[in-house]
Structure formats: structure tokens, C-alpha cells
Amino acid sequence: MELKDLFKSKVSVFKADLKTKEEVINFLVDKLSSEKMIANKKTFKDAILKRESEASTGMGDGIGIPHAINNTVKEPCIAFVSLKSPIDWQSLDNKPVDLIFMIATNDEKGEAHLGALADLSKFLMKPEFQEALRKAKTFKDLSKAFDNKVETKKVEAKNGKYDVIGITACPTGIAHTYLAEEKLIEYATELGLSVKIETQGRRGTENKLTQEDVDNAKVIILAHDKNLQGMGRFGGKQVIDTTTKDAIFNGKQLIQEFGKTEKTTTAKAVSSKDDEVSDDFSLKKFAQVKGNLLAGVSRMLPFVVAGGIILGIGFLIDFAAGNGNVPGMTGATFDYWFNNIYDKTKVDVLTEWTNWWMGNFGTHSEVAGWFSAIGKTGMMMMVPVLAAYISYTIVGPQGLMPGFIAGILADGTGGFAYAGDKFGWSGLWTRLIPADIPMQSGFIGGMVGAYVAALIVFGLTIGFKKFKKSFHGVRDIVLIPVLSLLGISLAMFALNIPLGYTMYGLQQFLKLLADQNLLILLGAILGLMMCIDMGGPINKIAYVTGTLSVSGGLGNDPLITVTMAAAMAGGMIPPLGIALCTVTFRKAWTTKEKDSAKANWLMGAFFISEGAIPFMVTDPKRISVSAMAGGTITGLIVGGCKITLGAPHGGIAVFPLLKSGLLGTSPEQMNSGAAIGLGVGLYILAIVVGTLVMATILGFWKTYDIKKGKLVIAN
Template identity: 55%
Template sequence: MELKDLFSKQISFFNADLKSKDEVIEFLSNNLEKEKYIKSTDDFKAAVYKRESEGSTGVGDGIGIPHVLNPTVQKSAIAFVKLKNKVDWQSLDDQPVDLVFMIMTNGKDGNEHLTALADLSGFLMKAEVQKKLRSAKSIKDVQNALTKEEQKVEKVEKSGSYDVIGITACPTGIAHTYMAQEKLEEYAKQKGLTVKIETQGRRGIENKLTQEDIDNAKVIILAHDKALEGLSRLNGKKVIDTNTKEAIFKGDQLIEKYKKGEGLTEVKASSDSSEVSEFTMRKFLDIKGNLLGGISRMLPFVVAGGIILGIAFLIDFAAGNGNAGGEFGTINPAAGWFAAIGKISMSMMVPILGAFIAFSIVGSQGLMPGMVAGLFSSNILGFGYAYDGDGNPIMNGWSGLWARLIPKNLQGSESGFIGAIIGGYLAALLVVGWSKAMLKFPKGLQGARDIVFIPVLSLLSISLTMFVINIPLGFIMGGISLGISELAQLNLLWLVSILIGFMMCVDMGGPINKIAYSLGNLAVGGKLVTDINAAGNAFNDQTIIMASAMLAGMLPPLMVAMSTIIFPRAWTAKDRDAAKANWLMGACFVSEGAIPFMVKDPKRVAVSAMAGGALIGGLVGALKIKLLASHGGVFVFPLLSSSYLENGSMNGGSIALGAGSAVLIVLGASFISAMILGLWRTADIKNGKLTLDATNGVKESILEKIESVKNNTKINNKEEKLTLLNKKLDNYSAFETELATKQKAYQAILEEKHKQREARKANK
């Protein structure tokens, strides 16, 4: 496939009057869907903006090359726009663009189109090609400017005799990889030097450097925006390690710097694995990214497990087992089958969290020790800490293996999410430590090192670490549980209910949430208030704790979903789309659906949820709403009842009051929390304290409506509607400009405060 074959008249536009980068993306996306090149405008735009967030596709010289690799693309192509006026594209050379090439592929139609796309990168680096494109008036002019005759490649015949060598790579492996290659080759040839540049792009490794090439080279440049493969080939060599932007715009300076011995680093890659060679302490500092890495992998286990557990409770209720107490959901054989599946899935939450936190830092080497840390934290392998009713270790075969090693007063216990988070980081740290300690292993033993030595030592060291830290972490969680059970014994269940509702919303599936939920489970089994003669009705009413825990746990995802609808401007388009799933997660009592939103905006999301959770707890306690099931969300609402109308057992009146009140309480509290969250975010956006990390979709929505009105021939008052929509667009553009000014001013204030703090530290 030739480069020109990827262009077509239907998706090529000349002198388009577009005013911004967002307008260009919107314009192209709509036309690509119209011409059946993509399936979904929304999915395509989301992919475009995701790539833009990784680094600008404005490559300089007034050219923008946004590119997408996504299943929504139906066939590989390049859309072209020559703009009437230049627009800001956050380009690498800080100059606006007037030529835009939208590259799209789904990755399924072979490598021939990737070859063509790589050719495009090389063509666009040439001044004569740029000139022809800017004077182009038709698709034929564009295709003529990008024919193979325009590209002349000079090759050095003798292998291993190159003056300049290098490796280039970018995240998508389509554009910047080949542009950096082209420019480095151009800079070297201008200096009369022979050159060979290896590319690690979407087509894999091409033009691979041999050991002879490396040993004989006078200049070595690594220009990459992602981890490189096979760095051990260069061990001991001095190189300039930089990014593709530097190679594209300052390649000649890099060559000169190398000759002067400036800015050189020595390659010390531990193996041919990019994962191992990229171990760096900087990855530990990306706390948000590491947490999201674990949480995103954990959520499917929570969502699926929670829904299936709800089915188990529903089956048992339908079978007449609603008063089974702590065994509810397991009495009917069919219910038990679903309950087992749900419990297995839910029990994997914490190990998966630990595993993928470690994975996000050190790659696949972190999976095993990270998962073991999570297993320790979740106490799935409870046989290690098996105790009898008096707290003595059960010493019977495989039971109580670890309990035998520690005194009774230091019994290990479950540390939950907090243990998995800490354990995931510690596992990654141990993998890095052992990898660096074995850096100089003989070449013949490197395979055994990665497959045997590092995994074995990582397993032993993380196990010993978690064995120790689980003791203090377990005591922290145990102390909280003991305090709440004492309040229940004093007939202060209403206060406990408020506290439980509050705790369920503090970290939305984290350790504090799990403590509150565990207390609810104890109440369902009659093990929170164990004295049947306790003051008042504390023993009989203790399942109020479970009702408070479940209803408050439903609030965070519902709050987020409501807020994105009520306050669309306060959320990105991606956030609003992701929040749609929160309706189901909230209904099924899967609090973890709100965690990704809390990680991005911890203060506002958590505080808003805690206010609603405490309100739910207070109302549940006041109405004495009880729940006999430990999970299930809306599936177990028929099991809610109010002890005000009970006469020894559940009846129609008590269920009606309990279930009906619960619906109103959850929806009302979620609405109040959504209002707090939305108003708070809106206020902070307006004063510059909060900046959305992507478009909120408002401008795109207006532009879409304008385009729809323009193309609709059946509208009578078309001009009036277009005038109104354009006015809305102008107002929103002015609003965005004002926001940008306020955000810059707020950032300046923060920078000044930071400088003052640093100055005070220096004076001390």
C-alpha cells in the first residue's frame, strides 16, 4: 500500500474555517463517522484525546499529526485538513498549525498501512513537501506531494561502519518514532556522517542495530518516550538519552554535545527486558497512577461478585429463607451456588489490588509478590492464623502454622485494603532491590535470575515483611471494631449507625469502609452484640448496623452519577461516560465504583460522600431500619424492616416502612451529596482551583448541534436556531478564556507560596 492510497476526497478538506484544536477534532470525527470510516464519534474522540494527553501531536513546522489506534476505526486512512487560519496545537516548537493529518487504524488490517504511515512522517519533515501541501487545492495535489519519487533514501553499504547510531520510539509507535529517525538521519548527513537509526514502532523493531554497529559507532543517541527493548546490547556504552522532541528539533546539537562529551550517561541495563531496564524510583512517586492501576483491575471482581451475591440473596428470599440470619444467601442449594461464585470473586479484590499496584511500578515481576501481599492482607489463607474460641492457636496439621510462631497477644489479623496498598508498594520495592542486587549476574545465568532467583527471594521477603506489618495493622483495625461494639453494648446504636454510615464513605471500598462493612456482617451473624440481655433492644436491633452500612455504601457511586448529570460542566466527557456504570454499581452496593473519581479528586468526592453517609446513618438509626442480608443492594431491599412496626418478627408493615424509607433515604442523601460535590467543583473551577484534565464536552455538544441544524433541511427557523447556538458557543468560549486566566493566576499564587516555603527552609 502506497501512502497516497490512504487519502481520499471524502475526508480531505481545504481552507477549512476552524478556530481551535477542539473544533478540528470535532469536525474530522463527525465527517469520518458520516463517511463510515469510524463506528462511533464519541469513542473516536475519546481515543484522540487520550493520545493527546500523552504528549502533543503537533510535530512542529505548522503540522499536526493526531493519530488513533482503536477498534472504532473501520478502515485505515488519513484525513487531511488545510486550515484557513492557524490554530494552537500545543506543538513541540510552540508554533500554531495549519496542516492536520488525522491518522487512524484499528491494528487489524496488516502492516502495510503502518509502512505508509511511517513514510508520511518522513515526508512531512521536508521543506519542499510542506510547501507543496500548503499550496494544494485538491486531493490530487496532496497525493502528488506525497509520492515515493519525492523521497530519496541514501544507504551506507558497509555494515558496522556508521558514525552515528540511535534508537527511536514513541508510545503509539506511528508518528514521532519515524520523525525522530528521519531528522537524526538528516542532521547526520548534513554533517557528512554515516548514520543508522533503529526504530521500535508499531511494526516492531526495524533497522536493528548489530553489536558491530554499536561497537564501532562514534555517536549514540537514544530518543524515546517509552521503554526501549534490548538495551543490554549497549551496556557500558556512553549515550545521550533523550526524547523524540529533542531529536526532531535539536538533533544536530545532540550530535555536537556527544562529540564534546556533554550530557552522556552510561547504559546499565539489567537484561534484555524493557521492564527490568526501566526500574526507576520515579515510578513509586506516581501514587495516583499506581492506585488506579490496581483499582482498575480490581473493580471487575467487585462488580461481578457483588451482583452475583445479590442474586444469591434474592433466591434465598424467594425460597422463604429471609429469617436465616448470618446464613442467609446460602440455605437454598441454588442460592448457595451463586453465593460461592460471588464470594470467590469478592475475596480476590484485595490480592488483585496488591498485585497490580506492584505491576504498575515494576511490571510482571511484581505480580506474584504483590498478590501474595494482598493474600496476607485479606487473610484468605486464614489457616495460617487459625485460633480457637479462646484465642489459642489451633495446632492441627496445616492449621495455625503462623499462629504457632507468635504470642497470643500478638495474634495476626486481616489488614484489608490498607495492607494491600502498603504491601503492593513494598513488593515492588523488594523486586527493584533484588534486581539491582543481581545486576551483574553472568550472562548465562540471567534467564535463571529472572525466572527463579528474583521470584523466590521476592516471595520470601514480602512474606516475612507482611507477616510482621500485619500485626500492627491488624491491631489498628481490631481496635476500631472493639470500640464500635462497645457503643452498641451501651444501647447507642443510633450513634453507631451514624458512625458506620460515615465510615462507609470515607474511602469507598478501602480499609475504613471494610471495617464498617465487617461490623455489619458481625451484626447479621449476631456476633456484634453477643449479650442477649444487653440494655434495651441492642441484641435484636444490631442489624441496624448492616442496614446503615449497605445503604451508605450505595451512596458514593450514585452521588457521582447524579452529579455528572446535574453539573455536566464540572466533569469531563470521559468522566460522564464512566459514571454511567455507577448507577448499576450503586444499586448493587458496589461502593468501589466511586474510587476512580475519588483518586482524581479525593477531597471533594470524599467529603461530599461522608456528609451523605452520615445523614443516611442518622436516618437509618432514627427509623430503626434493620437488614438481615450482608450484601445485595436493591436485590435485598425486601429484607429491610423497621423494628418500630415489628411484633417479634418481620411483617408487611415493618417491611413496607423499612424498604420504602430506605429508597427515599438513599436517593435523597445521594442527591444532597451530588449537589454538594457539583457546587463545590463548579465554584473551584470558576476560581481556578480545579482544572479539568480533558474537555468537558460542552463545546463539542454545541458544535454537534450546530452541525445537525445546518444539515437538517426540514427546520423552519434554521437561522434563528443557528444564531442562538452560535451565541451559546461564543459565551462558552469566553467562559473558557476567563477560566484559563483564573487558573493561571491561581497557579501563580501556588508557585509563590511554594517559593516562600522553600525560602523559609533555606533560612533555617
């Protein structure tokens, strides 16, 4: 997004006859409200006035920038007005203003508009740009003023060593932060000095100073109106610690007089751990839900994509080797299964043998098993890594370990805490539970656990903040890790119990539908459930119900495995729908998203729903709703066509096992070539229709919101 794209003709006014600051604010707020760019005029105005009460937004040089970050803003934009006569704005330079930019933004539109707003300072500091705006009579004149590139020619650093370095930061991280940065660069360049300025603004820390930069600098200026991160870098160094206002108007003098006036002080030594307990180590970090989730997903994504693709290779190899067909009940493999695995209380040996063989599809060939082991290991780390980095993003390095443990316990990874076997090191926590209830909560439990882990670390860190320096090692290496591990383990043990009961209840409801032979309704419900949380607890309930039908846990009706067929088809829709949408609606996706979605073709084909999780986390409403629509329709077709599946996994690799009961349900009819061919054909149709439905809904929805300004695609 370019800066000029934030200016709109309907909220740009030239040579207005307004007499006071209050009139200007009311005028611009009314404009934004009448053009439906803000949802609540009073709420937005209150936010503007609150910001004005904290410090003047009069930047100097006749410019005022009232601004607010508020969720009532529907379309981020800049309302502009030039005045016939300058008015008082309590500006930093005590001069009246005649150019006012009202910035209306929110926290929902990503980096694109924040980057554009940061660029505004580069224009506003240029006299020629100010003059062009004062002469502007139409919106075309305003837009044309932005066509001239604004670049400050910096002095090159010698051997990577900068003469002047600094940090700028203001409370909202939009205006003063970048204005101070631009002015310090301008002043240093004017003096013939090389310069590097770190900004700690709304977009996070940018142009970060290294310890080498700090050690080699001749001048260090810290211009800020809030606490700074990373002060440990400056311990014992001579610095000028001042405000953004001082840097904007007196920056040249600060540079020239560095070390010669009382403004130059020695920065206190601060440990890296104390540095973490700063202004940004606060409860505010917990409210940044989207950013926290994105941080976790970005670290999780390689595990999902790489693990899923390699697991799919294992399935392909097993299928090519002919292992999609159940072998006869002879040979060493059968003997091992019969003597070591077979439940001898069961009567139907053939069914049990078939279920075991297909349940372990991807492992029968030695080569397939080699790939499947890699894929399963990668996929196994998905939830723990997601939870670990969500927690890490909120509270820093101390949150990494308890967050990781929260993910492991939520997903049951490793089987130490939760497992069917209750012997030795397997299922140790399961022995404490009075009933055989599923306890895994999937990636949703991982996300909840990550927040709990972060809250525990936050409380411990604040509680131990006053420890003497000599005890910091014990605090950081022993006390916080041990207590946070115990705390998150106890929390997850408690959280997984109600979630386990919830899963159990839903599973019993689905079993009732199957028992009543409500196949169409059952198929629709399972298709819907598989798409609600893409690998989360609801998805897992539907899938576990499907596997129960394969193992005989839902009865011996010949059509009961419609449950498994509907669950697998529904689970294939989210990744396939996203992949198709990125091809058919290319302008609605970023380049990075389109590249990532290519892997979803293979993941969807092999029933790896988790390929949709990274996309759902960044856009939960559109992805979930469109996926649920596609999954429901797919499930309806599968249930209505009485398509059965005797394998619990595999995607396209197990399509030869599909059958349709439309021609009859006797063993001879179900095992005929016609039933198999009909089952495969109708199953493919169900998946194609569901994928098209999801891709179409998602694509048109995103396109509509892009046109309305509700969604910004930043490449």
C-alpha cells in the same frame, strides 16, 4: 482538549518590546502569577531556569519554548509573546527568536493537556503557521492560526514495512521529543520514504515499534537526550544514535547518509531483563502514585464489576425463591446446621439459626449458589489483582508475583494465613498471634503492600544487576522470585499486626456506643466509616461491627441491630451516589466513567461498596468527601428512626427484614406489620436522601473545578 484551548488571552502578548531572554522570562512568569495560573512565582521561575540550564529551549526558526512541569501550576496553559525585535536565546540553530511559548503544566491534569502540548510541535514546524503568528496583532488572530489543520502526508508503508524508523525522547518528554518526531517524519516524507517514529515522552511510549518494524527497516535513527527503553529490539542492528537536536536540524542528512558515515554504529545486544533496569527503572517510578494506582485499578475493575453484578444475580434469585424469609426450624437443612455448625454453648437456638440462614443469603437455592460462587470468586481476586498490577507498573514483570501475594495476605484471601479456624491449612499465621485480633487490611493494605513488594524487587534487581550473563536465568527465575516472596510475606505479617490492633480498638469504641444506646451518634459514625475507604479497613471495621450486632456479639438489646442497618445503608451510598451523579451532571464525567458507573446501580442496590473504588482512586478528595457527607446523613436517619436489620448482607434483597423501633421495642411491636412497613419506608428514604446529598455535592464540586480549570474532562 484542543491545543488552542491552552492559550489564554490574558497571558498572550503581541509585539512586546523586550530586549533579553531574562526580560522575557520575568515578563511571562509575572503574567502567569498575576492571573493566578501559578501559585508560587519564585518556585515556578526556578523550575523554568533549571530547565534552561540543562539545554537551550530555542527550537530554531525564531522559536523559543521555555517550559516547566511543576506542582505550583494551578491551571495548565501556554503563555505567548511575540517580540518587536528578535533576541538571542542560544537557540539550536544559533539564530535569534521572536516567538516565545512558555509552557506551564503539572502532573495532575491527565492526558488531555499533554496531548495538546505534543501537537504544538506539528504547528511550530510549519512556516505558514510561524508567519501567521508573526503577523498576529490580537488574541483572535492567534486563535485563528490554529484553525488550519496541520497534517503531514506520509508515504504508505509497503506490506507493513517501513523504510525509516526511529525513537525520540527528551528529559521532560514535552518539547524536543515531539519536535524531533515531527521533523523526522517530514524529512522522510520529503525523500519519498515511509516512516514510523516511536516517542518516549511525558505521555509514555506511543506508536511503539515492533520487532518486525526493526527487522525490516532500512534506516534506524535513535534521537534522544535520556536513556531509552526497549533497546533489546535493536541488538546487532545498524543504527544512528544521536540527539534530538541533531534529528531536528540534520535529520534529512542523517537519513540520506545512513550506513555511509561514522555516525552509523552497531547497537549492542541487550537482554529484555537488562532493558528493564534502565533510566525508568528508578525510584522516580515510586513517586508516580496516581499513575501506579490507576494502572492497578484498570486491571481490578473487571473483577469488581463482573463479580459484583453476578453476585447480585445470586441474591436476586435467592430472594425470588423466597429465601429472604427464615424457614421453620425443621428439615434436613436445619438438621445439618444443628449437628455441624451450631455453637451448642449458645442458648438462643432460634437467633443462631436466623443469623446463620441470613448470613448465607445467596447460597440457599442451588441456582443462586451457582451464580454467587462465580461472583464471590471474582470479588475475591479484587485486592490481589490491584496490588499485583501496582507493583508491576513500578518495577515490571518481577513485581507481579510479590504484589499479588501482598494483596492476598492483606485481604486474607483463601484463609491460609488468616482465618477463624486454626486447624489444618486454615489460619496458619493466626496460630502465631497471641490474641484473636482481626488481621486483614483490605485494599489499603494491598496498595501499601504493592509498594513494599516493588521496593523489595527494586532492591534485589539492583543488587543482582552485576550477575554474569550465564547466571541471569537463576537470578530471574529463582533468586528474585523466592527472595521477594519471602520478603513481602514477612513485611505483610508485620504490617498487618498494628493495623489489626487499630481495627480492634475502633471496633471496641463502636461497641461502647452501642452499649450506651447512642443510636443516632452510632448510626452517623457507621455511615461515615462505611464511606471513608469503600471496602478498606475502616469500612470493614464498621461492617464487622454490624455483623457482630446480628450475631449477638454486641448484646441482646432489641435495637442493637441498628448497627447493621446503618452500616449497610452507608455502604450503599458511594456506588449509588456516583451512579446518580453521572446521570445528573453528565458533563462532569468522561464517557468511559459514565459507562462504568452504570454497573454501580446494581452494585449499590446489593450493598457492594467496592463499586466506588475505581472512581475514588482517580478522584479521592471529591469522591470521599461527598460520600462521607451522604453516608453520615444516611446513618443519622437510620439511627434516629431506630431501624434494625437482622441480616448481614444482601442490600435490597433483605429489605423485608427491616424493622423500626419507633412504635415500641417489645417483640410484638417490633414484629408487627406496621414496624416492618415503617422500617422499609424510612430506610429507603435514608438511602435516597444520602444518595442525593452525595451526588449533589460531588456534581457541583466537579462542575466548579471544571469552570476554574482545576479539572479537565477528556473524552
